Each structure stands twice: as C-alpha cells, then as structure tokens.
Amino acid sequence: MSPHISFAVALVGILASALRVEAQTGKFKVFPYCQCTPSPGAYSLAPTVVSKTPGTYCFTVKTNPPQGCKSYCCTQADLKKLEIDINSSCRVPGVSAVATINDVRTKVAPVFDKAAQGLNGSTILKLTQLGLNLSTANGAEICITLKTNGAGQGCTTLEQLCAPPAGAPPGTCSTALFDTADDCCPGNPVNVKTCKTCVYFSLTATGAISRPYNFTATQCATLAAAVARDMSIQSAAANASISSNFSMVSCETNQLKVCGDFASDVEGGKLRAFIDDMAIQWLSQVTGDLTTSCPIALANYTVTVTVGGNGSDPAVLPSSCLDAVKSTACKPNPFPFPKCVCNTTQGISPFTPDGPITQLNGRKSKSLLYCFSIKTHTPIPGPCSSATILQKVEFWANEAVRTKVLGFSLKPTGASSWKNISATWGGKGEETLKATPLNWTLAQADGGTVCMEVDRSVALDQLCLGPTPNTCWANLFDPSRTCCPLYPTYYTI
C-alpha cells in the first residue's frame, strides 16, 4: 500500500466518523423510528406553528391527556425531548440550529441526526433536555431558528426541513415528544405551510389628472397600521391563527403593499366571510365615507383595495386563502375643500369653533378683525380624539384678494395680549388661507380667539369661499394632520 493510499483511507475514516455514516438498522420503518408508545400520551403540539421572525418557528406545547387515561404516559411522564422527522438533504455538514423555550436559550442546541434504527436516509431533528413536566409544559413555547452552514447550504424554512407524514402534502411536520425514559413518544402532525396574504392599495388615473397624487409615507404607515390592526382583531374574533403579523412591504407613489401570514390556508380561510367588508373599510380610509365624494385630491383616480397572494401587480395576483377586490372611481368633489386628504368629519378632535364670527377694529383704521372663538368638547372616539394641541386653522378663501388679508391676531386663553402673525397661503389654486402655527394646548384653545385682519375694501363674503353666504369654512388641525374637522362659521351683519 502506498503512503498516498493509506493517507486517503485515513481521511475517509475521519470524514466518515464526522458524518456518522454507520448503517441504520432499518428496524423501524416509520417515524419516530424507535420502540416507544406513540399514544395515548400527555403532551401534544398545537396544530399550527408561528413564525415570529423569518427563520424562527415556534411550537406550543399542550398538556392534554385523553380523559380516563391512567397509563404512565398520560399521568406521570415528563417531557424531555422533541423530535421532528426531516428531509435527509437538510443534514449537510456544518448546518446548525438554535432553540429557545419560553424565550430562554436552551443549553443544548438542536441536533440533526440519522435515525439509528430507521431505514437508510431517515433523518431527525432532535431537541433534548427540555426539562418540562405535567405542571410546566402546558403553553410552553419552543422556538427553533434554522441556520445554513458557512457555504449557505441547508434548509431555512420548516417547509423545506420537514419530511411530511406519508400521504400528507409538503408543509406538514411529523413530531414526537419523548419522556426521559424514551418510553412515551406522543406526537402529531403540525402544519407549517403558511398562507401569505397581501393587501394592496392602488391609484389608477381614469381621467384627466391636473395634479398627480401620490401616497405619502405617513398615509402608507397609517393605512398599513389599520390593516395590521383589523387583521389582528378580526383573526382573534374568528380564531384564525396569524403566524406573522401584517406589515408594510412597500409604499410607492401609487401603490401600497401590506403582507402577513396566516398559519395555514385553513386559518386564513376563517376570515373569508369578513374580508369583503374589511376591504371596503380600508378603501373608505382612502376615499372617505363611500356615500359621499372622495377628497378633491383624488378626483379622476380610481382607488382599489385588492386582497390576494404575494405579487407586484394587483391586477394579476397569485391566489391566496383570502381574495377580495373593491374599488371606487373618484368623481370631482362638488365641495372642493380642503385640498389635502384628511378626515373632515366634525367632532373627531377636541377642538371646535364657538359662536358666530365677531368683528373688532384692526391695527390700522383701514382694517377690520373678523374673530373666531374656539372651544373644546368631548370628541367622537377615534385616532384624533386624544389630540392635545390645536396646531393650525385653515380657511377656504379667495386667492384673488390675498393681498387684502393683513395677518392674524391670536389670543389663547390665559394670554394677556394679542400675538400677531402673518397670513400664510397654500399653493396656487388651493384657495387655502392658514393661521399657523397656533400650537395651543387644550386650556389655551378653550375660549381662545383667532382673528383674521382684512382690509375694509373687501367684504368677508368676498374673501371666504363656499356655497353658503356669510360663511367661512374652517378646518381645525391637530399636529398629526390626519384629522381636519371642517366647520362652517357664520357672520351676521
């Protein structure tokens, strides 16, 4: 034998022992590949798995011995070990996993192993020293994070990892829960094939667009939060298990995409009876109450909410366990104010105008002050009902007479003198006159006064626009700018 050959043989020996290629006995042909009692037993895993972060999968232990079962496995067995039947191709050298029990890292990491008494190729993932028992196991959460080896090989999803039970589709894991003596090994199939569902908000131009409208980052965040919240609430009500919460995937100029995962198609399907109503509700967050017109900024756009699988074009989505399409073609609004998108419903913030418009003398003999009092009240519950600051007041006003507005005089409650600020106008065509910044607290706003100083050559009715005479329409903003309740304020001569 040449030295080269003996070296090669020695090397093979080392590699062989590292990978433990010794023969599998083939004594047990089905998982869990050993002599033990698979049922009845005290423990099982919840039928669905939850993924908290990508690559981490959490199983929940249930202590639920069948009624009347008096055997050792039902009444005394502890819970020492979890085994999962896996695809042998996932057991590549250097691959690893880590585990936690109730958020505490396990002392011993999960091991990829050959099933010693199984058929050639049968492979298991083994997590031992669980240290659970009949009084501690119920509700325990075992999370496993799968990692590739240095070369990026290995299985990182349970769908790739698990060898499904005979006849079951991919996405099912066979599990077994062992006691210290390896006598009991109850187990059950756990579904790991999640249902990815995405909600898309899209804007399509359907007529002449004079001002292109884009979703803003704030608007995307607000809508995505509404989807996440509604999905959570509705899923809790329908017992549908979400394995990863809904969150924003992308926010482009005219499309917002929000995705999440249900634990399985069956779980997601539990919302099928509700998803149309949910889609209408999300649509109304963009377009406003569907019985009235859309905000002016959306005129000539069609707004669509689509629910379906993961894709990029909402018109051609892969199907999902939930599907819905709802849209509204926005007509030009006959009441074209305000020009921004915000909730104009009266009463939704703590601030409202109080009483008619009053008149005072201005700083100059040629000017008059038109004064609006503000008061606070108990708002309709909603996102702006907890506002504590009155940020600004905006009026629907005629840009043609902008030079005749000399400024605003402000007197919050508690102030001993007037504060005078200049008038601010919105962009050309917005016909928006702004008293800003106010930055009044609730106490300052309650009884506070905002006065518009206007040259006497212009009547208030020439300055204030809108369908009703002697009326100034005013939006009261809190700093979030998502709510701008719109009020008519009256002037009686």
Ligand SMILES: *[C@@H]1O[C@H](CO)[C@@H](O)[C@H](O)[C@H]1NC(C)=O
């Ligand atoms: C299993 O593999 C061993 C060697 O790796 C071999 O000797 C044995 O015949 C194989 N058994 C079966 C059933 O294929």
Ligand SMILES: *[C@@H]1O[C@H](CO)[C@@H](O)[C@H](O)[C@H]1NC(C)=O
């Ligand atoms: C998902 O959202 C719900 C409700 O907002 C929250 O209670 C839960 O902790 C979230 N789950 C994860 C995995 O982040």
Ligand SMILES: *[C@@H]1O[C@H](CO)[C@@H](O)[C@H](O)[C@H]1NC(C)=O
């Ligand atoms: C094991 O994984 C490989 C690679 O992903 C796949 O081709 C094979 O079908 C899987 N085997 C089983 C039994 O699922």
Ligand SMILES: *[C@@H]1O[C@H](CO)[C@@H](O)[C@H](O)[C@H]1NC(C)=O
């Ligand atoms: C279960 O384990 C806990 C903590 O390890 C221990 O305090 C308790 O006595 C055990 N209960 C039973 C029934 O063995």
Ligand SMILES: *[C@@H]1O[C@H](CO)[C@@H](O)[C@H](O)[C@H]1NC(C)=O
């Ligand atoms: C909407 O489209 C109509 C007809 O194409 C056009 O006259 C109108 O100016 C458009 N409105 C806006 C706000 O772009």
Ligand SMILES: *[C@@H]1O[C@H](CO)[C@@H](O)[C@H](O)[C@H]1NC(C)=O
């Ligand atoms: C909307 O986004 C497009 C593309 O990014 C950009 O060209 C356009 O100016 C934006 N319009 C507005 C009103 O922000």
Ligand SMILES: *[C@@H]1O[C@H](CO)[C@@H](O)[C@H](O)[C@H]1NC(C)=O
């Ligand atoms: C949800 O599950 C709980 C407990 O399993 C049950 O009491 C309730 O009736 C279920 N609700 C629905 C809507 O299925």
Ligand SMILES: *[C@@H]1O[C@H](CO)[C@@H](O)[C@H](O)[C@H]1NC(C)=O
């Ligand atoms: C405006 O806010 C109120 C109170 O939160 C809410 O009931 C209403 O649906 C909202 N309207 C729109 C168009 O978002």
Ligand SMILES: *[C@@H]1O[C@H](CO)[C@@H](O)[C@H](O)[C@H]1NC(C)=O
């Ligand atoms: C979802 O779709 C996007 C775009 O089509 C793609 O980049 C991404 O990989 C997909 N994600 C999953 C989990 O399929």
Ligand SMILES: *[C@@H]1O[C@H](CO)[C@@H](O)[C@H](O)[C@H]1NC(C)=O
């Ligand atoms: C601010 O305006 C009020 C009311 O018009 C006026 O009495 C006051 O003198 C002004 N203060 C200053 C500093 O201009």
Ligand SMILES: *[C@@H]1O[C@H](CO)[C@@H](O)[C@H](O)[C@H]1NC(C)=O
């Ligand atoms: C708003 O007023 C508060 C005090 O009430 C002050 O701390 C804050 O700096 C003011 N913010 C602005 C933008 O003026």
